[in-house]
Amino acid sequence: MRARRALAALAVPLLAAALASAAPASGAAFRSGAFDPPRQAPDFTLPAAGGEFQLRRLQGQVVVLTFGYSSCPDVCPTVLAELAQVRGRLGAAAKRVQVVYVSVDPERDTPARLRAFTEQFDKTFLGLTGPAEQLAAVWKAYGVSVVRKDLPGSKPPTYLVHHAASVFLIDSAGRLRVMAPFGTPSDDVLHDVRVLLKESDAPILVEEPWVRRAAVMPDAKPGAPSNAAGYAILRNRGTAPDALVSASSDVSERVEVHETRNMSGMMMMEKVDKVALPTGARVELKPGSYHLMLIGLKRPLTPGQTVDITLEFERAGKIKTRAEVR
Amino acid sequence: MTRRATVVAAALAVGLLGLAGLAWAAFAPMPERGAALTFVVPPGTAARLKAGEALDVLPSPIHLTVGVRDVLVITNDDEAIHQVGPIVVGSRQTYRIPFRRPGTFKYNCSLHATGTLTLVIDPPPAAGLARLRWRLASLVTSS
Numbered sequence: 001m002r003a004r005r006a007l008a009a010l011a012v013p014l015l016a017a018a019l020a021s022a023a024p025a026s027g028a029a030f031r032s033g034a035f036d037p038p039r040q041a042p043d044f045t046l047p048a049a050g051g052e053f054q055l056r057r058l059q060g061q062v063v064v065l066t067f068g069y070s071s072c073p074d075v076c077p078t079v080l081a082e083l084a085q086v087r088g089r090l091g092a093a094a095k096r097v098q099v100v101y102v103s104v105d106p107e108r109d110t111p112a113r114l115r116a117f118t119e120q121f122d123k124t125f126l127g128l129t130g131p132a133e134q135l136a137a138v139w140k141a142y143g144v145s146v147v148r149k150d151l152p153g154s155k156p157p158t159y160l161v162h163h164a165a166s167v168f169l170i171d172s173a174g175r176l177r178v179m180a181p182f183g184t185p186s187d188d189v190l191h192d193v194r195v196l197l198k199e200s201d202a203p204i205l206v207e208e209p210w211v212r213r214a215a216v217m218p219d220a221k222p223g224a225p226s227n228a229a230g231y232a233i234l235r236n237r238g239t240a241p242d243a244l245v246s247a248s249s250d251v252s253e254r255v256e257v258h259e260t261r262n263m264s265g266m267m268m269m270e271k272v273d274k275v276a277l278p279t280g281a282r283v284e285l286k287p288g289s290y291h292l293m294l295i296g297l298k299r300p301l302t303p304g305q306t307v308d309i310t311l312e313f314e315r316a317g318k319i320k321t322r323a324e325v326r
Numbered sequence: 327m328t329r330r331a332t333v334v335a336a337a338l339a340v341g342l343l344g345l346a347g348l349a350w351a352a353f354a355p356m357p358e359r360g361a362a363l364t365f366v367v368p369p370g371t372a373a374r375l376k377a378g379e380a381l382d383v384l385p386s387p388i389h390l391t392v393g394v395r396d397v398l399v400i401t402n403d404d405e406a407i408h409q410v411g412p413i414v415v416g417s418r419q420t421y422r423i424p425f426r427r428p429g430t431f432k433y434n435c436s437l438h439a440t441g442t443l444t445l446v447i448d449p450p451p452a453a454g455l456a457r458l459r460w461r462l463a464s465l466v467t468s469s
Contacts, residue, residue, distance in 0.1 A: 033413070036421075
């Protein structure tokens with residue numbers, strides 16, 4: 001009996017020690033909710049003054065996308081006032097940020113009414129409305145729930161629209177990076193917009209990196225070294241020419257830059273010293289062209305995993321990127 | 327020393343050690359950086375939902391604690407896109423959100439039978455009984 005009590009007492013410090021070893025979260029650049037790996041933001045078109053608005057055409061700018069309606073009594077004015085404040089605090093960089101406000105109330109929000117509403121907060125805000133079914137497709141793509149609630153006894157009869165008031169941040173390459181739920185402090189939204197602006201300041205951009213693992217042959221010996229190919233889009237938006245000169249990754253012995261060439265019908269793969277990136281260039285590392293070879297994989301790659309690859313450029317130096325295994 | 331006295335002394339020593347452990351659990355500072363509470367949408371979830379299976383994917387409310395376990399991570403390992411509250415997570419994509427302030431958030435959510443996802447962000451437990459209770463509770467939930 002006494003022995004059992006003693007054993008129970010001993011168990012407490014052991015368990016306490018086990019509790020102390022909770023793994024800390026890894027450091028993240030964003031303060032709000034971020035997607036990893038980032039994917040292209042769902043594109044949409046809506047009617048706009050002087051033609052049609054298309055989200056994709058805002059590439060090159062950081063887009064702050066949110067949803068609401070002009071008759072909103074409480075939530076929307078709060079969100080828009082905070083976003084106006086965020087834009088104000090960005091100073092000159094605000095020119096590279098576009099706030100887009102999509103209506104959740106097609107019945108009452110005419111373009112003129114929506115503009116009058118958004119302009120109260122910031123003249124640059126872009127309010128978008130349109131046919132109900134077109135708007136509903138945009139709500140669905142961004143997971144914005146919209147529920148109409150009639151106000152009983154109101155004369156004339158009126159209604160409220162319950163809606164998610166999340167703020168979406170889309171980077172200059174058109175990728176959805178952050179979803180900040182309603183209630184995220186505006187300081188955090190400002191911080192995350194600055195992260196995206198800083199990223200787009202870099203002259204060299206590495207976009208949509210991905211890795212394709214080589215097929216595993218049925219006759220492959222266990223433990224035989226295997227390779228994988230890496231792809232991405234490289235863009236030089238700087239004022240000086242640059243070039244990709246090397247790459248490395250901790251998942252493979254080495255990484256080489258290769259080019260697949262069609263030599264009179266025969267596909268040849270050759271190691272190249274560099275991939276030139278003149279000013280304004282957009283070079284795609286893709287199957288059948290320039291690509292990275294991850295040689296001698298240290299662990300098997302499975303689709304859905306991510307792989308860190310560091311690309312080294314002549315001028316821009318090393319740029320770390322996280323590629324998705326497909 | 328008699329055999330009985332040795333046993334008593336050993337039991338006392340072990341008891342003291344236990345008390346020290348409890349005191350540690352009640353007063354030791356909380357870890358400096360928050361840990362993540364991770365939910366995974368397993369492969370095949372969309373197919374099972376389509377087949378009419380009632381899935382208990384997520385608890386409600388979801389409790390997080392500022393400064394302790396204050397990062398919510400949702401990983402979608404399914405082939406299909408899933409929506410959890412206001413979060414649309416693509417196939418093989420992860421959404422990670424840290425919380426720094428206590429509060430309660432309610433979102434529409436089709437993955438919950440009640441139609442609502444409730445997130446409760448609790449303040450960090452104060453030293454003493456609250457911290458001891460928190461450590462014991464997290465022991466139960468993590469095992």
